[in-house]
Amino acid sequence: MSEKHFVVQGATCKCKFSEDSSKTDKIKVKTHSKHFANDKEGSEKLIATTKELGKTLEKNTFGKCKKQPAGSNFLPCQAVITQWSGFYEKVTLSNQGKILLENSKATCPMGAPDCIEIVNHGQTAEPSEQNFKNINPMVHNLINPMVDVREMYIEEAKHEGLKFNDGENLDDIYINTTDASVLINYGKSDGDIRMISKSDFGEFESVSDFKIKNDKLKESSMIVTIDDTQIQGKIQEIHQLTINKEQQAYLVLDRTTAKIIAISGKEGIDGKAEIDYYTIGNSKPMVKENNAKYALLGQIHTHNLMKSEPKNPNQIGGSDTIQNAFGTSELDKQTAKNLGLNIYALDSWNYSNKNAEVTIGRVTPSGKETKGIGKTHGKGDGKKTVNIGLECLNLRVGR
Secondary structure, eight states, X not given: OTTSOBOBTTXXXXXXXXXXXXXXXXXXXXXXXXXXXXXXXXXXXXXXXTTOOBSOBSSOOOSEEEEEEETTEEEXXXXXXXXXXXXXXXXXXXXXXXXXXXXXXXXXXXXXXXXXXXXXOSOOSSOOHHHHHHSOHHHHHHHOTTOOHHHHHHHHHHHHXXXXXXXXXXXXXXXXXXXXXEEEOOSOTTSOEEEEOHHHHHHHHTOOOHHHHHHHHHHTOEXXXXXXXXXXXXXXXXXXXXXXXXXXXXXXXXXXTTEEEEEEOOOOBTTBOOOOOBOSXXXXXXXXXXXXXXXXXXXXXXXXXXXXXXXXXXXXXXXXEEOOOSSXXXXXXXXXXXXXXXXXXXXXXXXXXXXXXXXXXXXXXXXXXXXXXXXXXXXXOSTTOOOHHHHHHHHHHTX
C-alpha cells in the first residue's frame, strides 16, 4: 500500500481507445467536500473515491473514440465512468466510497472494462512541513504506515503550540444498527467496533470538536461483541440435524444487544440451501426470524450426509447415491461474491457421529476458498474451533 499514491482532484487520466493517445482529462471530485490531501504549497485537494461516477472529468472527453467509427473518421468521445477497479478496499470515506489509487482503472460503456487509466495521481511527491500539519492522520498512515503522524503532532504541541484536533480521528469504528453497514472506519486499529443508528450518527457527524464528537458518539452507541459460545452451539446443532437435507445458520448482528450471534435459517434440500435475505434500497443484506430483523454478516450451511444423483431415471433399484465434496462449492463462491459475505460449509456428509468435530470450509467474496479453516467444537476441547463471527465482523469493517 505504501508504494501506491492515492488519487486527488486534478489527477490526470487517459483512455486507451482515444484516437489521439496524448489526449488526457482530469478528475473532478463532486461526491464530498471534507476529505483532503495537500500539495507542497499547502493547497487542499479532495481525495477521489469510487463514487466519482458519471461525467466526473473536467472536459469529459478524450478527443475521438476509436470504438465509434463513422465512415473514415470517429465520433467524439463522451466519457462517462460507470465503475472503478483497483481501489483501496480497507477504508470507506463518508460518501461510502473507497479511495482510488494511482493504479485504479475506470470503465466507460463505450469502451471496455478498465479502459481509462490514471497517468498522474495529482499529488506532489515531495513532502513539506505543511503536508504534515494539514494531512488527515488516517490518510497519512495509509501512505506511510511506519510513521504515526499523531505522535509528531504531540511533540510539536509541546514546543510550538500546535494543537492536534482532527474531527475524523475517532477512537472507534461505527456500523449501522439496521444493516451493519460501515458509517465511519477512521477509528484506531485496536479500537472498538460500535453499533449506532444512522440518525444518531448523523446528529453528531458534523461536530468539529474532536473530544465532544468522540464522547457523544460513544454515549449513543453500543460496543459490538461476539457470542462465540452461542455460535459454536448453533453450528453443532445444524450438523446434528443434517441427514438428507442441508441445514443453515446466519451470522447476524442483534440490534438489541449489539452481539454477533447465529440464528437458524430455513432448511434446504439435498445439495442446496437458499439464503432468505432482503434489502432496502442499497442496504446490506438483512434477514428476519420470528418477526425480529437482523443485519446479515455471513452464512454457514451443512453438506448433507449423502447426495442422491440419478444417472438413469429409469434404472432398476432407484437412484445412485454418491458422496458430497469437501469444502465450499461453486454455488457458495457465487453467493459469497453476490452478497459480499463469507460463506462457510460443514462437511457433515463425512461424519456419521453427530457429536463429531466437523471440518469447516470457507469462501470469501473475492472467491478465495479454504477447505479446512478449523472444526466445530463437538465433544472436543474447542482448540480447533474458529471464531467465524469475528471473521465476518472484521470483513465488514475492513480489518
